[in-house]
Amino acid sequence: MAVSLLTALIALGLLHVQPQLTHWRGDGGFRRWVAQLGDTSGPGRVAVTLGVPVVACLLVSWLISLLPGSDVLRLIFSLVVLLYSLGPHAFEEDLEAIIKAPDQPSREAAAQALSEEGEPVAWHAVALGEATAYAALRRRFGVLLWFFLLGPAGALLYRLAQTLGRDHSLHVDAQARASARAFANLADWLPAQLLVFTLALVGHWDAVIQAWKRWHQQQPPNSWYVEGPGFLGAAARADVQVDIEAGDGYAEERTDPVAELIRLRSALLRALLSWLSVVxxxxxxGWMG
Structure with a gap:
């Protein structure tokens, strides 16, 4: 796990100082691969679409382990896969585009980049906070968690599953899309749960935990498997709402979406540091043991 931690730190550092790295993280290759499997359908298509790249990743990792200087080569390979998996949009860059936009129409247009499934993001603090939380989950925390647990193959599988299950511009049959979305929701469950509790720790504990509990009480069992981790959205909305109601600035500042976005960005940064500290x-x- 030490190599994974070092790789994650390098990747996050590179994306911070060189955000233009995101330009090569497009998913054109994966889209062509999906198109080539147009004669298949249903869960089998999802298994092949996701399985082949992941198996190839595992095979490359195994071959690297047989070479001299494998530790350095493994780090480089893991770094390349992780950088790809954190794409195709740069999470921090999208937030910066909203904050630095010159006027409200520009801010509203920039906010649409946070949408994970093409749904419009309304321009108010609560909706923007919810969209930011989902974007953080699927562009950062989910990728990192599966990278730490399963290595490069885990990060790649998470990234490709989210793309296949949520990108409506990909032309797949209805059965395959439903299966891919269910798998993407399954991959979201653990990192979303951990992110909720981390947000509670670095933000408003009572509001976040109460919203999390209320969501689970009101929703049918396992509804997250079909609809996605709505408990994260509920927690993010509660975190923003309680900050608005208890804000310490002027009244008009309490509902300012940009001000809340800056606060939430800071909270998510603290959450990231918390995860890295635990790792x-x-x-x-492990070293001391």
Missing amino acids: ALIVLA
Whole structure:
């Protein structure tokens, strides 16, 4: 896990100082691969679409382990896969585009880049906070969690599953889309749960946890498997709403979407540091043991 932590730190650092790296992280190759499987359908199509790239990733990792200097080569390969998996949009860059936009129409247009499934993002603090939380989950926290747990293949599988299950511009049959979306929701469950509790720790604990509990009480069992991790959206909305109601600035500032976005960005950064700190402690415990 030490190599994974080092790889993640390098990847996040590179994306911070060189955001233009996002320009090569397009999914054109994956789209062509999906199109080539047009004669298949249903869950089988999803299994082949996702399975072949992941198996190829595992095969490359195994071949690298047989070469001299495999540790360095493995780090480089893991870094390339992780950088790809954190795309195709740069999470921080999208937030910066909203914050630095010169006027409200530009801000509203920039906010649409946060949408994970092509749905419009309304220009008010609560909706913007919810969209930001989902974007953080699927462009950062979900990728990192599966990278730490399963290595490059886990990060790649998560990224491709989210693309196949949520990108409506991909032409797949209805059965395959439903299966891909269900798998994407399944991959979201664990990182979304952890992100909710991390947001509660770095933000408004009572509001976030109460919203999380209320969502689970009101929704049918396992509804997240079909509809996605709505408990994360509920938690994000509650976090923003309680900040608006208890804001310490002028009244007009409390509902300013940009001000809330800046606050939420800071909270998500603290959440990221918390995750990395936990991984670092695990690594240190392994060394001391």
